[in-house]
Amino acid sequence: QKEVEQDPGPLSVPEGAIVSLNCTYSNSAFQYFMWYRQYSRKGPELLMYTYSSGNKEDGRFTAQVDKSSKYISLFIRDSQPSDSATYLCAMIASNTGKLIFGQGTTLQVKP
């Protein structure tokens, strides 16, 4: 079993839809959680970073962490075609310090 599970998709939604991207993890030592956005043939770009359970909002993006369920989510409101990209969850274990990535979910927002 992988330490971090992420559905690769692809996920296709119409413009303006609310998008929900999710990751589950098995290691309770994961304490720091990130979401990266990666456009085709580009390096990943850090979108959100959080270390506590609950919600963190930044514009149209909301990161949600539920440590009791070992589940994290990224919500995108009013999705735009420019949001079409691969979204990677990542997390750091406090005991190893290593950054572990999910496989990434490919999102397509259709105009």
Next chain:
Amino acid sequence: SQTIHQWPATLVQPVGSPLSLECTVEGTSNPNLYWYRQAAGRGLQLLFYSVGIGQISSEVPQNLSASRPQDRQFILSSKKLLLSDSGFYLCAWSRTGKSSYNEQFFGPGTRLTVL
């Protein structure tokens, strides 16, 4: 502000040829540096990381090596490329200190095709 550069952006090399990919970071001192490989449809695999000049840790046994000759320069090398070395190579940096708690910032990547 900090920026990270990688070159070349694209590279096509024959099997058995040598490889040298370079990464430099600007706007920060003593960063932690990382090399990742991303295969098509797969996540990022950490290859090497460095916490200082000349200090290299290898995550997986492989045909590649890394060096850090200067504080903000990280080089990925191979003496003889294999077909399986093809992929998208990403360099990343994070702030020094408690690397356990620091997010990583990625460069634009190098797409390597070995024929």
